[in-house]
Amino acid sequence: MQINANELRTVLNRVVAKHKELKTEGFSLESCRSMIALMDTDGTGHLNLQEFKHLWNKIKKWKLVFTHFDTDKSSTISSFEMRNALTEAGFQLNNQLYDIICMRYANEHMEMDFDSYISCLVRLEGMFRAFRAFDKDGDGIIKLNVFEVSNLDSNQLYCTPLWLLSSANAGLEQTGLIMSY
Ligand SMILES: [Ca+2]
Numbered sequence: 001m002q003i004n005a006n007e008l009r010t011v012l013n014r015v016v017a018k019h020k021e022l023k024t025e026g027f028s029l030e031s032c033r034s035m036i037a038l039m040d041t042d043g044t045g046h047l048n049l050q051e052f053k054h055l056w057n058k059i060k061k062w063k064l065v066f067t068h069f070d071t072d073k074s075s076t077i078s079s080f081e082m083r084n085a086l087t088e089a090g091f092q093l094n095n096q097l098y099d100i101i102c103m104r105y106a107n108e109h110m111e112m113d114f115d116s117y118i119s120c121l122v123r124l125e126g127m128f129r130a131f132r133a134f135d136k137d138g139d140g141i142i143k144l145n146v147f148e149v150s151n152l153d154s155n156q157l158y159c160t161p162l163w164l165l166s167s168a169n170a171g172l173e174q175t176g177l178i179m180s181y
């Protein structure tokens, strides 16, 4: 079995349509492509059964976090609720990074619907993974030279300004991403 982004989109949208506690206008093809990029460990450009299961378990876990932290039962996650949700999902962000993430993924009312929330977590997961790969001594700080920056793929490149921004303006203890795992 090999799943492409279109098929993944169909499956996900069919499932979320059944859940009234998850407000969404449906997953975009772009966010399904990002999910495949995140989980495609053997580099086929598709998800095999194992990779799909791995993604599915993540989404299930993130869905539980979503419903648990949607404390006002709006079926969306507010930027206020998101802070606790991210911590529960294992992402410790400094304030600056947190604000950037909310600005990027929340709507004008500072609410994220389910697909934006999942896209946000997929992006963070990819970002943390890339960060860990660079952070060889595990001190939560990375230094990239210009060649490493220019060799980052587009997914990682999106994250780079966040790293640079957080390291340029924050104290040493907040440099880069301080991670909880
Ligand atoms: Ca694959």
Ligand SMILES: [Ca+2]
Pocket (backbone or CB within 6 Å): 069, 070, 071, 072, 073, 074, 075, 076, 077, 078, 081
């Ligand atoms: Ca809510």
